[in-house]
Every structure is written in structure tokens, then in C-alpha cells.
Amino acid sequence: MRESVRLTVDGRAVLAEAGVTVAAALWNAGVLGLRRSVGGEARGVLCAMGICYECRVGIDGVPHRRACMELVADGMVIGTGAAAPDVPRPASRVPERVSVEADVAVIGAGPAGVAAACRAAESGARTLLLDDAAASGGQIHRRLPGQPPPEAARSWLERLERSGAQRIAGATVAEARREGEGFVLLADCGGAALAVTARRVILATGARELFLPFPGWTLPGVLGAGGAQALAKGGASLAGRIAVVAGSGPLLLAVAAHLAKAGAEVALVAEQAPLGALAIFGSALALAPGKLLEAARYRAAFSDTPFRTGAWIAEARGTDRVERVVVEDGSGRFEIPCDLAAVAHGLVPNTELARLLGCGTESGAVRVEAQQETTVPGVFAAGETCGVAGIDVAIAEGEIAGLAAAGRDASAAPPLLRARARGRSLARRMARAFRPRAELRRLARPDTVVCRCEDARLASIAACGAAREAKLAARAGMGPCQGRVCAPALEFLFGWDSDTVRPPARPVPLGHLAREETT
Amino acid sequence: MPTDAIVVGAGVVGAACAEALAAAGLSVTVLESRFAAGGATAAAMGHLVVMDDSEAQFALTRLSRDLWTRRAGEMPPGCEDERTGTLWIAATEDELALVGNKAAFYRERGVDVAELDGGALAREEPNLRPGLAGALLVPDDRVVYPPNAARWLLSRAAARGARLVEGAEVSAIHGRRVATRTGDLEAACVVNATGAAAPLLTPGLPVAPRKGHLVITDRYPGFCRRQLVELGYLRSAHGASNESVAFNLQPRATGQMLLGSSREFAGFDASIRPAIRARMVLRALEYAPALAALSAIRTWTGFRPATPDNLPLIGAWPETPGLFVATGHEGLGITTALGTARLVADAVLGRTSPIDPAPYRPTRAFPGAAHA
Ligand SMILES: Cc1cc2nc3c(=O)[nH]c(=O)nc-3n(C[C@H](O)[C@H](O)[C@H](O)COP(=O)(O)OP(=O)(O)OC[C@H]3O[C@@H](n4cnc5c(N)ncnc54)[C@H](O)[C@@H]3O)c2cc1C
Ligand SMILES: Cc1cc2nc3c(=O)[nH]c(=O)nc-3n(C[C@H](O)[C@H](O)[C@H](O)COP(=O)(O)OP(=O)(O)OC[C@H]3O[C@@H](n4cnc5c(N)ncnc54)[C@H](O)[C@@H]3O)c2cc1C
Numbered sequence: 001m002r003e004s005v006r007l008t009v010d011g012r013a014v015l016a017e018a019g020v021t022v023a024a025a026l027w028n029a030g031v032l033g034l035r036r037s038v039g040g041e042a043r044g045v046l047c048a049m050g051i052c053y054e055c056r057v058g059i060d061g062v063p064h065r066r067a068c069m070e071l072v073a074d075g076m077v078i079g080t081g082a083a084a085p086d087v088p089r090p091a092s093r094v095p096e097r098v099s100v101e102a103d104v105a106v107i108g109a110g111p112a113g114v115a116a117a118c119r120a121a122e123s124g125a126r127t128l129l130l131d132d133a134a135a136s137g138g139q140i141h142r143r144l145p146g147q148p149p150p151e152a153a154r155s156w157l158e159r160l161e162r163s164g165a166q167r168i169a170g171a172t173v174a175e176a177r178r179e180g181e182g183f184v185l186l187a188d189c190g191g192a193a194l195a196v197t198a199r200r201v202i203l204a205t206g207a208r209e210l211f212l213p214f215p216g217w218t219l220p221g222v223l224g225a226g227g228a229q230a231l232a233k234g235g236a237s238l239a240g241r242i243a244v245v246a247g248s249g250p251l252l253l254a255v256a257a258h259l260a261k262a263g264a265e266v267a268l269v270a271e272q273a274p275l276g277a278l279a280i281f282g283s284a285l286a287l288a289p290g291k292l293l294e295a296a297r298y299r300a301a302f303s304d305t306p307f308r309t310g311a312w313i314a315e316a317r318g319t320d321r322v323e324r325v326v327v328e329d330g331s332g333r334f335e336i337p338c339d340l341a342a343v344a345h346g347l348v349p350n351t352e353l354a355r356l357l358g359c360g361t362e363s364g365a366v367r368v369e370a371q372q373e374t375t376v377p378g379v380f381a382a383g384e385t386c387g388v389a390g391i392d393v394a395i396a397e398g399e400i401a402g403l404a405a406a407g408r409d410a411s412a413a414p415p416l417l418r419a420r421a422r423g424r425s426l427a428r429r430m431a432r433a434f435r436p437r438a439e440l441r442r443l444a445r446p447d448t449v450v451c452r453c454e455d456a457r458l459a460s461i462a463a464c465g466a467a468r469e470a471k472l473a474a475r476a477g478m479g480p481c482q483g484r485v486c487a488p489a490l491e492f493l494f495g496w497d498s499d500t501v502r503p504p505a506r507p508v509p510l511g512h513l514a515r516e517e518t519t
Numbered sequence: 520m521p522t523d524a525i526v527v528g529a530g531v532v533g534a535a536c537a538e539a540l541a542a543a544g545l546s547v548t549v550l551e552s553r554f555a556a557g558g559a560t561a562a563a564m565g566h567l568v569v570m571d572d573s574e575a576q577f578a579l580t581r582l583s584r585d586l587w588t589r590r591a592g593e594m595p596p597g598c599e600d601e602r603t604g605t606l607w608i609a610a611t612e613d614e615l616a617l618v619g620n621k622a623a624f625y626r627e628r629g630v631d632v633a634e635l636d637g638g639a640l641a642r643e644e645p646n647l648r649p650g651l652a653g654a655l656l657v658p659d660d661r662v663v664y665p666p667n668a669a670r671w672l673l674s675r676a677a678a679r680g681a682r683l684v685e686g687a688e689v690s691a692i693h694g695r696r697v698a699t700r701t702g703d704l705e706a707a708c709v710v711n712a713t714g715a716a717a718p719l720l721t722p723g724l725p726v727a728p729r730k731g732h733l734v735i736t737d738r739y740p741g742f743c744r745r746q747l748v749e750l751g752y753l754r755s756a757h758g759a760s761n762e763s764v765a766f767n768l769q770p771r772a773t774g775q776m777l778l779g780s781s782r783e784f785a786g787f788d789a790s791i792r793p794a795i796r797a798r799m800v801l802r803a804l805e806y807a808p809a810l811a812a813l814s815a816i817r818t819w820t821g822f823r824p825a826t827p828d829n830l831p832l833i834g835a836w837p838e839t840p841g842l843f844v845a846t847g848h849e850g851l852g853i854t855t856a857l858g859t860a861r862l863v864a865d866a867v868l869g870r871t872s873p874i875d876p877a878p879y880r881p882t883r884a885f886p887g888a889a890h891a
Contacts, residue, residue, distance in 0.1 A: 038738075038773070064737050064814055086774075087646070087739045088812045177793070465685075469554050472561050472666045473597075480737050480816045502817050503791055507737060510778070511811025513818075514804055516797035 005074040010083040016072045019144050020235025023048065023055050023067035026080070027236040032220035032321045034067055036081045039455040042320050044220030046452070046485070048230035049139060050132050050172075051208050051350070053480040053507070054452055058084035064480070064507070068234065069170075071134060071144070097193040097515055102128035102166070104405045105185055105198035107173050107353060110138020111391050112383025112398035113204030114156050119402025120202070121165035127406075128196060129160070130171040130187060132506075136160065138206055139226060140391055142233045145169070156395075168194065174504035174512070176201065176353045183357070183378065186504070186512060193512035200378050200405040203354050203366065204398060207384035209344035210488050212436060213450045213458070214443035216316030216325075221340050225255040228342035232262045239263030241339040244325050246270040246313045248434045249346040256305065259342065267336050270311040270327055272345070272440065277433045278309055314443055316341055330439075345436045347388040348488045352505040354381060363387075364488075371410055372401035380405050388431070393423030441493055450493075451486040453479020458493075467496040480507045522548045522682075524867065525697055525706040527689045527720065529555040531563075531665055531853055532845050533712035534672035535860035540710075541679035543864050548706070549673070549681060550699065552688035556669035559714050559852065562821020564733065564769050564777055565668065566746050567661040567854045568605055571624050572753055575830055575878030580851060581630065582874055583858035587661060590857075598671055599664035599772035606635070606644065606745040607655040607752075608766070608806065614750045615652040621750075622655055632657050644743050646809045655750075662746060662769060665853045672856075689713075692720050695841035708867050710843045711836075715787075715824040717846035721836060725885060726847045728822035730788070732781045732796050737814040740774035749806065756782065756850060757829050764799040766806045776813060778803055780850070782823075789820050823849045831855060832881040833862045843867060844881050 007014045009031060016025035023045050026034065033042030034055050046054040048068045055067040058079035063086065067078075079085055104120040106113045109131035121127040129136070134145045141153040149157050160167070168187075171194055175186040185196040209224040216222065223231060225247055232238055243264040245256045248271060256269045271278070311329040316322045324337045349365045360367040360375035365387035372380045382401040383394035396419035400410040410416060444450060446459035454475040464470040467477065467490055476490065477483030477499060487498035504513075526537045529551035541547045549555075567587050570580045587600075594600045609615040618634060625632045633656040635643060640654045673683055691698045696705045711721050715728040749766040756765070767779040781799045783792075796818060803810055826832060826847040836842045845863050848855050862879065865872040877883070 062812070063739065087742045088809070175793075465554065468557065472557065473670060480814065482816065502819050504815060504818070507814040507816045509811060510734065510736060510800060510813050510815040511804065513734065513793070513815060514797055514800040514811070516793040 005072050005076070007072060008077045010078070010080055017235060018072065019146060020072055021068055021144070022057065022059065022070045022072055022078060023231060024235035025072045026057075026067060026078070027231060031080060034080050034220070035084065037218070037452070037455050041218060041455070042081065042220055043218060043452065044321070045223055045231055046211070046227055047208060047224050048227040048234065049142070049208065051481060051484050052452070061085055061089035063088060068230070069132065069134070097195060097512070098189070099195045099197070100128060102126050102196065102198045104128070104200045104202060104402075105130065105183070105196050106202040106204055107185070108138070108204035108206055108383070109133070109136035109167065110204060110206045110383060110394065111140065111156070112206070112394035113138070113202070114160050115395045115398030116202045116204055116382055116402035116405070117165040118156065118159050118163045119399045120406040121163035123403060123406035123408050125406040127163070127165040128198065129165050129167045130173055130185070130196070131169055132172045134170050136167060136169065139230070142230050144233070144235060172506050172508070173353060174506040174508040176357050178357065178376070186508070188506070188508045188512060191509065193509070193515070200380065201357070202401045202405050203374070203379065203381040203385050204383045205350040205353060205385045207347035207349050207388055208484060210346045210348050211343070211485055212345050212440050212443070212489055212492060213448050214313060214315060215445055215448050216318070216322070217343070218449050218452055219316050219318050219322045220320065221318070221322035222316050223340065223342055225251055225342040225344040227344070228340060229255045229258045232258065237263070238340070241265070242267050242337065243340040243342060244268050244270070244313070244336055244338045245342045246272075246327070247344040247346070248272045248436060249344070250430070251344070251347070255342055260305070264340065266305045267338055268327065269305055269307045270313065271307070271309045272312040272437055273309060273434050275309040312440060313341060313343055345440070346434055347384060349385045349387060351385060352482070352484075352501045354379070354385065355501040356503055356505055371404035372397055373404060387424070387427060389423045389427035393420055393427065396420040396423065436492060444493070450489060451476040451479065453481050456486075461490065462494070468499045470496070471499055522546045522704070522706045524548070524708050524710065525550060525704060526710045526712055527692065527697060528558075528711070528713035529669070529673060529683060529685070530558045530560040530712065530714050531556065531669040531672070531856040532714065532848060532859055533710070534669040534676065535856040536710050536712055536845055536863045537676040537681045538672045538679070539860035539864040540867065541676045541681040543868055547676060547681035548704065549676070549683045550687040550689050550697065550704070551683065551685045554685045555673055555683060556666040559821050559823060560669050561666045562731070562733070562819060563665045563853050564767070564779055565663045565665040565853050566605070566769060567663060568746070568851070569625070569630055569657060569660060570851065571621060572757060572829065577628065578874040579831070579855050579858045579879065581628070582861070583855045584660065586857035586861070587663070587854070588659060591661070594663070594668065594671055597664065597667040599662070599667070601662050601772050602659065603662045603770060604656055604658040604745045605660040606640070606747050607657070607750050608640070608647070608747060609652045609654060609750050610806070612652050617750060618653060618655045625657065630657065631659055644745065644747065646742055647747070647807050648805070651806070656745070660746065662771070663853065664772070668853070689720060692839070692842060694839050708841050708843060710845055710863060712845045714846055714852070715822040717824065717844060721839070721842070721844060723838070724832060724844060724846065724881065725827055726824045726832065727784060728787055729825035729849065730783050730785045730820055730822055731779065731850070732791065732799060732818060732820050734778045734796065734800065734815050734818045736776040736778070737816055738774035739776060739813055742776055742813070743768060743770050743807070746770070747806070762795060764795065764802050766802050768803060768807065768810075776810070778810070787822065791818050791820060824852070825849045827885040831859060831879055833859050833879040834866050834876055834881055836881055
């Protein structure tokens with residue numbers, strides 16, 4: 001065990017392991033309800049990767065801090081629910097503003113962004129790599145700062161070290177726009193404003209999980225699948241907890257394996273896709289032996305756990321946290337007691353910054369041509385932001401984008417092009433196999449919260465005719481996550497396109513908007 | 520189905536007109552090109568405020584605010600109606616002298632006000648910077664959530680038989696007949712309430728879009744209690760300069776802080792301009808530096824339908840018999856929607872209005888039209 005730090009949580013002294021996230025420390029202390037929703041419900045961690053803003057707590061007198069992104073520090077004072085401050089303590093200092101220039105600015109330090117930054121820097125471009133998270137690696141290699149990267153990420157991260165690319169961790173990019181010949185980015189860096197001027201931009205912002213509403217999905221202890229994994233990676237202890245993993249996609253197996261390894265008892269893995277669809281996908285996998293091995297390995301890690309296809313969570317129950325889930329399989333319903341439900345229906349590309357820049361999208365992903373250039377000249381995109389296709393594609397696209405943004409021709413690198421093509425075609429089959437079934441549209445009841453930021457319920461949203469109208473009339477998508485959680489759900493439920501993105505794409509201190517030298 | 524009145528545009532002004540006409544017993548059809556309350560009405564702050572720039576502006580804003588106040592109890596919670604009051608803030612002693620004049624103006628006309636010195640202001644709003652000279656409090660001003668207030672007016676109109684057709688763009692108004700994609704519609708009278716777009720249907724109306732930026736924050740209940748406006752606001756609102764900003768901070772019922780405001784003539788380009796937004800935020804930080812630490816979650820723009828003399832255009836458009844106009848409300852259309860509706864219904868029905876309608880007549884002379 002690492003050394004301990006002393007926290008004060010709602011007036012109570014709490015010991016936490018040094019270096020973990022605030023969300024993990026609170027989880028370990030048995031505090032699952034982190035904030036009171038607009039309607040007064042307890043809410044806890046959902047995405048655990050900084051995008052849903054459900055885990056907002058007060059930290060050292062400042063409200064609305066993301067518990068999943070902040071790390072504990074000795075003496076930290078945390079307020080949850082009604083104990084969180086309403087208004088920040090008057091700032092002791094004016095926020096600083098730092099300006100940086102680069103030839104190539106890469107947003108997102110997942111596999112795609114790291115590969116892009118390596119290639120761009122190695123090609124001689126002054127390269128800057130920005131990420132919201134405290135340590136590079138992205139979702140798959142998420143870790144705490146100071147922890148050694150997993151084996152699979154090490155060679156790329158060492159290469160990044162050598163490449164000369166400048167890295168800024170904990171930088172949340174909130175705005176991006178064209179300015180003259182280049183681009184301007186505005187980020188928040190732990191309360192300081194960071195302004196980046198770059199000739200080229202590479203968007204490698206990855207994906208988030210697709211959350212579909214069902215009764216009880218807002219109870220603390222109901223997390224995303226990757227969310228539960230990320231919470232554990234952030235230092236949450238799962239020893240002895242009973243978990244149900246449900247939803248859709250290959251990620252479920254990886255998550256179940258991870259939770260089991262972290263000491264959880266995985267009571268069930270429920271995949272909503274029918275066995276038949278998976279069998280077709282399985283034969284596609286046979287063409288990609290690496291993937292098959294991976295799946296077998298995950299399966300071995302929780303071989304005692306029942307794995308059901310064609311089954312999904314219809315409801316979560318509990319008073320102030322999840323106590324059991326109701327699972328449905330088309331022929332009946334049964335209940336499973338649990339401490340944790342890890343639920344997601346696949347991934348949704350993060351396209352907000354791309355859309356702010358005016359980049360075209362298609363089926364919810366950023367559109368790119370052969371060199372990974374978007375419809376906006378000078379802006380490139382790579383990895384899951386261009387569509388969900390796994391780590392190999394992310395790396396290949398990152399490399400291509402990095403080369404191209406540095407002015408080199410990536411078509412001189414056929415292995416990269418082949419890796420990309422192979423991966424993208426597999427991804428298309430995967431998306432079909434794991435498509436959420438129609439029954440999931442009927443889970444939410446009229447009083448089920450759909451927009452968690454604003455507690456907008458299904459009935460009030462269903463009375464509208466489009467996402468923008470639902471936003472104006474029912475407040476769906478008006479909160480700090482800016483529709484990242486509910487907009488994809490509304491698209492699934494009603495077929496609505498999401499409303500236009502308005503800056504800032506991420507919440508940012510108002511003071512950061514006060515200094516813009518240019519037009 | 521025959522109809523007595525067609526209202527074109529379902530912003531707050533069209534909604535209020537529809538309600539007033541329906542209340543008078545007319546059968547009303549509202550034609551809206553997109554969806555109700557999605558235009559300027561969806562972008563506005565929703566400050567219901569009595570203004571003193573001119574006698575005419577005062578008369579209409581005062582009548583309107585009092586009409587809103589009278590109906591406050593009827594509004595559903597989604598309208599987020601609150602009696603926040605307005606604090607007109609004087610930064611310097613010179614400005615404080617103007618507060619005295621302003622107070623006298625309101626008092627003479629029966630509007631409740633209170634003068635605050637620097638100390639009283641600091642106690643009233645602790646998040647304002649120390650050292651401000653004072654303020655004028657207008658306690659009966661209110662705040663609503665405009666899109667839902669407009670929807671509520673439409674629902675009241677519907678309860679009296681009015682019909683709302685969304686997705687029905689009017690391509691032309693020919694007297695008592697309007698043309699839409701699905702055919703023509705006739706009525707005894709037509710009201711052009713299409714906001715900044717009004718001149719497209721009624722050429723010659725002196726209305727131009729005046730763009731404004733707003734920024735909203737996450738929820739910080741209690742950061743301020745009143746709508747806070749710098750005393751120099753009118754300089755920005757009515758000044759001749761093409762581009763201006765003023766400190767205007769509104770506490771929403773949600774606990775969010777809504778920050779305005781900027782003004783510029785830029786056609787219908789809705790894009791966000793970081794430079795003018797920065798000026799606006801800087802201006803706000805001069806009054807309330809603690810704002811710097813609040814999380815901003817969204818910026819947007821909207822188009823105020825502006826006129827050369829800062830007064831709306833309300834009444835008959837004699838060139839086209841049967842046509843009435845209700846537009847040009849600039850930055851006060853949420854407030855003045857109810858008074859406007861009253862004037863429109865009176866004009867349609869030949870009734871006498873509670874205030875003199877002449878200053879708002881669309882055909883009035885516009886002296887020294889400095890208008891772009
Ligand atoms: C929650 C989750 C868990 C996953 N777990 C696994 C797993 O166990 N096994 C597996 O094979 N695959 C997993 N995946 C899929 C895997 O992430 C992808 O296959 C692939 O690695 C994507 O790489 P990427 O570089 O495109 O994106 P990511 O790895 O998602 O990286 C994107 C990065 O961009 C950053 N970012 C986004 N927006 C901003 C912004 N505005 N400002 C600053 N930084 C920003 C994020 O912090 C993130 O680090 C997971 C995905 C998710 C979403
Ligand atoms: C930033 C900002 C802040 C503001 N703050 C305040 C405030 O605090 N207090 C206040 O009182 N006022 C405020 N205002 C002013 C207020 O928003 C406007 O004066 C008011 O909304 C005008 O209402 P309207 O109904 O005339 O226009 P709109 O709301 O624009 O409605 C016009 C409607 O007509 C429709 N339409 C257009 N053309 C056609 C056609 N051909 N056929 C059919 N339909 C058509 C449009 O789609 C639209 O729905 C603010 C405005 C802005 C921009």
C-alpha cells in the first residue's frame with residue numbers, strides 16, 4: 001500500500017491512498033452519492049473519464065470539480081451533495097494565461113494521439129500533445145500519474161519521450177477555431193488558461209460510452225462499463241463487490257475481466273446482442289486472430305461467470321444506491337443483487353471540437369480522406385473520433401495523420417494503409433453485430449430521467465419534435481455535459497440529430513474567455 | 520377552416536398577439552416557419568424591465584411589466600418566473616448623481632424604487648467588487664425563461680381556440696392573404712410578427728438584426744440575487760457605435776448566471792466572435808471579479824430586431840389593408856410582448872389603448888435615421 005493522505009469529506013476525516021482520484025477515494029470510503037441532482041436525487045460516477053460531469057463535488061471551496069479527474073492531496077476538503085459549496089470561495093489570484101505556439105497541436109493522448117505526435121515530431125514539426133487526463137495513454141491505457149504504463153503502451157510512450165513532442169497533461173481543450181492561416185485552441189489547465197496557436201491540428205479525442213436510459217440508471221453504483229473500469233484504474237477498490245456487467249460490445253468482456261482481476265465478483269455478463277449476430281461477428285473475428293486470442297483471454301479471466309447473450313438490464317433498483325438489477329432476456333425477467341452495475345452499449349465518437357471547427361461528420365464520426373485530413377484543410381483526425389474501430393486502427397490513423405500534418409506523404413507507408421483498411425472493415429461488421437436492439441427503446445418510462453444534468457424526463461422530451469426543441473423546452477442537453485450523454489440517447493430513442501455545438505465545448509472558467517487578442 | 524386572424528411568427532411577440540386576439544374572441548391561426556419560440560425569443564435573457572430612455576419606452580415597458588406581474592401566478596414552473604428586481608449600478612460618484620435623476624423619473628411616474636449607497640450595495644450583492652458608488656434598485660422587475668413563457672402564451676391562446684402550425688413558412692403576405700408552401704390562407708387581418716425577419720415579408724419596415732452574445736455558467740445559487748446592470752447600459756443599447764458591450768448579469772432560477780451583453784450590426788451571421796465576447800467578459804469582471812472562477816458552459820448569439828429610434832413598430836401597415844405589424848422590439852421584446860399584444864388587439868378591434876399608440880406607429884417619421 002502506498003502512503004496515505006488525510007482528507008476531510010463533508011466534515012469527516014477520511015484517510016485515502018496517495019495518488020488516487022477523488023472519485024476512487026470517495027468510493028473506497030463508501031461515499032457513492034457525490035452530488036444532488038437538480039431534482040434532489042443522489043448521483044455518482046458514471047463515465048469516470050471526465051465527460052459526463054455527474055461526479056461533480058466541491059473541492060477546497062470550489063464547486064463543480066470532477067471527482068474522476070482530480071487527484072487527492074493531503075489536507076483536501078471535499079464536499080458532496082448538500083455539503084458542497086454553492087459558490088466558489090473568492091479567488092486568491094487572477095487565473096494565469098499561458099500562450100504556446102506549435103506547428104502541430106494534437107488533442108488527445110490516446111493511442112491515436114500518441115502515434116500522431118510521435119510521427120509529427122519525428123518529422124521535424126514542433127509538436128504539442130494535449131490531454132484532459134493526468135497521464136498519457138487514453139482510455140485503454142488509463143492510469144494514474146507515476147504509475148508505469150502497461151506493457152502494450154510502453155514502447156509508444158517511450159518513443160513519445162524521445163520524439164521531442166511537448167506534452168501537456170491535464171489540459172482540457174474547450175474551444176478550437178480557425179484564425180488567419182492557422183488555428184487557436186483554448187484549454188483549461190488546472191485553473192490556468194492555455195492558449196495554443198498552431199498551423200495544423202490533429203483531433204484524436206477518442207470516444208465515450210453510449211448510455212441508454214432505463215429506470216434506475218441514475219442510481220449511484222450504476223456506471224458505464226468502461227466507467228467502472230476507469231474508476232478501478234483510478235484506485236477504487238472492488239474487492240468483495242458484486243458486479244453485473246451489461247450492455248453491448250466487445251468492451252464488456254474486457255471490463256468483466258478487469259473487474260474480476262480487481263477483486264469483484266462478477267455475477268453476470270449480459271450482452272444484449274443475440275447469439276446469432278455474434279456468431280456472424282465471430283467468423284469475422286477468425287480473420288483477425290489477434291482479436292480472437294484477446295477475447296479468449298478475457299473469457300478465461302472470468303470463466304466461472306455466467307455470460308448471456310440476448311439479455312439486458314431493464315431496471316436498476318435501490319434506495320440511495322444500486323442494490324439489484326432486473327435482467328430481461330426476451331422470455332422473462334430475473335433479479336440479481338449487486339453493488340455495482342457496469343452498463344454501456346458501445347462507444348460514441350467525441351466530435352465536439354471537430355464540429356466547432358466546422359469539420360464535416362458522417363454517421364456521428366468525423367469525416368476524413370486518405371491522409372486523415374478532415375473537410376477543413378489543416379485539420380486532421382485520427383482514432384475513434386473518426387469511428388469506433390479499436391486500437392490498431394487508432395495507431396495506424398494516428399501515424400498517417402502525424403505524417404501528413406507534418407507535410408509528409410503517408411501513402412508511402414502501405415502497411416499503415418493496410419492496417420487501417422482491415423480494421424475499419426472489421427469495425428463495420430462489429431457495429432452491425434452489436435447494434436442496440438429495439439426493446440431498449442421501451443425501457444425508459446415517462447418519468448425516467450434522460451438528461452441527467454438537468455433531470456429532464458422522457459415524457460417532457462417526447463413532447464418535442466427535435467433535439468433543439470427538447471433542449472429549449474425541456475432542458476435536455478442544457479447542462480454542463482452539453483448533451484454528451486443524452487444526445488446519443490435521443491438519437492437512438494427518437495432519431496433526432498444532435499443540436500449544433502456551441503463553445504466552449506467543455507466547461508471552462510469564465511475568466512479564460514476574457515482575453516482574446518484577436519478578432 | 521376560415522380564420523379571423525393570421526399571426527405570422529411564433530416568437531414571444533406572435534405568441535402574445537395570438538393570445539390577445541383569441542381572448543378577444545377571434546379565431547386565430549399562428550404560422551411558424553420552424554418551431555415555436557426558437558428565434559430571438561430562444562436567445563434572450565428574459566429580463567422584464569421598466570426602462571426610462573424615453574417617455575414612450577417607459578410607457579410600453581411599464582405597462583408590459585405590470586401585465587407580466589399580474590399574470591405571474593398563472594405561469595407554470597417551467598417559465599421560471601422570479602421577482603428578482605433590477606440593480607442599476609453606479610461605478611463612480613458621477614454616475615451616482617445620475618442614479619438620483621433616474622430615481623426621480625421613476626418615482627414621479629409611480630414606479631417603486633430605492634437608492635442604495637456603496638455600503639448598502641455591497642451588502643445586497645457581496646460578489647460585486649468593493650468600492651462601487653451605489654445603485655438604484657427597481658424591486659418589481661422580473662426574470663422569466665423566454666422560450667417557455669412564449670410557449671405558455673401559445674398554450675393560453677390554444678385554450679381559446681387558436682391553432683399553431685409549425686413548419687409553415689410564409690413566403691409572402693398579399694394583404695389579407697398569405698402564401699405558404701402548402702397553399703394560400705385568408706383572414707380578416709394578418710399580423711407580421713416575424714421579428715428580425717419582418718422586412719422580408721413587409722418590405723420597407725426599418726428593422727435590422729442587432730446581434731448579441733450571451734454566456735451562461737454552471738449553477739451557483741446565491742452568487743447574485745438581483746439582475747445587475749451597469750448604469751451606462753443605455754449608452755451601449757442606444758449608442759450610435761456599431762459595436763458595444765455592457766455589464767448585465769442575470770441570476771437564473773436554476774442558479775445559473777447568465778452574462779450579457781454585446782451589441783453589433785453584423786447581418787445574420789450567428790457565429791461567435793471571441794473578441795467581442797472577451798470585451799463583454801472583461802467588462803463584467805470590472806464589476807464582479809469573482810465571476811472569473813465560475814464555469815462557463817455555453818456561449819450563444821441572437822438577433823434583436825432593431826429600429827432607428829429604439830422603439831418597436833406596432834400597428835396597422837396602411838400600404839397593405841388588413842396587415843398589422845408587431846416587430847422591432849430590439850432588446851426588450853420579452854418585456855414588451857404583452858403590451859404590444861394589447862396595442863395590436865386594440866388596433867385590430869378599434870378599441871382605445873391604455874397608452875398612446877402613436878409613438879410606435881410603424882409609419883412614424885424616423886428623424887436622422889442613422890440606421891445601417
Ligand atoms: C471508457 C473506455 C474504455 C475502453 N477500454 C478498452 C479496453 O479495455 N480494451 C480495448 O481494447 N479497448 C478499450 N477501449 C477502446 C479504445 O479506447 C480504443 O480502441 C482506442 O484505443 C482509441 O484510441 P484513441 O486514441 O482514438 O482514443 P482514446 O484512447 O479514447 O483517447 C482520447 C483522448 O483524448 C482526450 N480528450 C478528449 N477530448 C479532449 C479535450 N476536449 N481536451 C483534451 N483531451 C481530450 C481523452 O482524455 C483521451 O485521453 C475503451 C474505450 C473507452 C471509451
Ligand atoms: C442576446 C439577447 C438578449 C435579450 N435579452 C432580453 C431581455 O432580457 N429582455 C427582453 O425583454 N428582451 C430581450 N431580448 C430581446 C428579445 O429577444 C426580442 O426582442 C424578442 O424575442 C423578439 O420577439 P419576436 O417574437 O419579435 O421575434 P422572434 O422570437 O425572432 O420570433 C419570430 C418568429 O418568426 C418566425 N418566422 C420568421 N420568418 C417567418 C416566415 N416567413 N414565416 C413564418 N414564420 C417566420 C421565426 O422562426 C421566429 O420563430 C434579447 C435579445 C437578444 C438577442
